[in-house]
Amino acid sequence: MGRRAAHRPHDVSNERAEQWLRTLGYAPEPEPNWIGEGAKPDFFGHGERPVWVEVKTPEPPRHQEVMGRAWNDLRARCARVEAVTGDLYAVIGDDYDERAARWLIATLEREAPTMRRIDVVTIPVDPVYEVTVRFAYDSDDGRVEQVCAKSQGGRYPAYPGLEPADWAAEIVIFHSDDTETSDAAHRVLETNANARLAARVFPSAARLELRGALAGDAHANRSVWRVREAIGDANRQLRNGQRCRRAPGVCAIYHDSLDALGEQQVLAALFGDFTIGIDLDPIRPGPAFLGRNGVLSPNKNRGISAVRYQRAADSVTVVVNPWSDIPIDGTLFQEPVWVLDGDQLVLRDATDR
Secondary structure (H helix, E strand, C coil), X not given: XXXXXXXXXXXXXXXXXXXXXXXXXXXXXXXXXXXXXXXXXCEEEECCCCEEEEEECCCCXXXXXXXXXHHHHHHHHHHCCCCCXXXXXXXXXXXXXXXXXXXXXXXXXXXHHHXXXXXXXXXXXXXXXXXXXXXXXEECCXXXXXXXXXXXXXXXXXXXXXXXXXXXXXXXXXXXXXXXXXXXXXXXXXXXXXXXXXXXXXXXXXXXXEEEEEEHHHCCCCHHHHHHHHHHHHHHHHHXXXXXXXXXEEEEEECCCCCCCCHHHHHHHHHCCEXXXXXXXXXXXXXXXXXXXXXXXXXXXXXXXXXXXXXXXXXXXXEECCCCCCCCCHHHXXXXXXXXXXXXXXXXXXXXX
């Protein structure tokens, strides 16, 4: 028996969109062949109120893929260690690789007899594995002993939560090649450095086990920008379909990953970041307003009549574009819809007109 081909995320999203359209009473036609030129929207919904639908599935950011691979690799390596006990918490950078993991485990095994709760092992993004460096500094949580692969640039990541109490204090760095250097903490440590790999072990009697992991450099959620890009792409495809048959255009976004947007984030992505102006004389906060970086406006993406953003089966945000060239009746969605009423965004029930 042949092996069934795996579905790509966009294929699965298209199936979900087609099923959704059918639940609304539409007969969805995929990529109509009567569109002669240009990119085709994913569906034309035949029905009493025809509609175009373009489906988008934001790809997961690279660091999520790295995190998954690194988690499995580190957990398996910890399970094979017998000489080290405790709970390991890791910071995993985009440059994680197996050599960094091997160096970390070997260092933990070597340092195990003297390691304490606030000791840290790190591999910077520019490691010289042949040279080990160690230094100490005072944090608000106590004295930190840090062991690292040497950094070519001489900068080392501070473990989250263990930043120096005094960034001006001198740190003496001891190298395994018998050299020694010193500098102020702010020249040695960085809070935003993206370590290749860093670890902290909390003592316990149980065998070493990976208990938690963070993405290096505290990755910002870029989903807002990816959603804005998806809507810009959808507008071009919907416009092309609307040239052949005039009907509202819906951008249906399926975003099931951990970095999916909450409802307020979706609204900010569409209409602009929520911003608070500051009066300088006297200094006081002004009224909140929407910034200019929204993807929907009187002069942008007017082929989009509405956006339907689905995180999971029971978590959906629907927003009507008030500036669309082809208005849409929000009741066709049969679910609550955000609309712009004057200068206020209002959530209306599915039966409201």
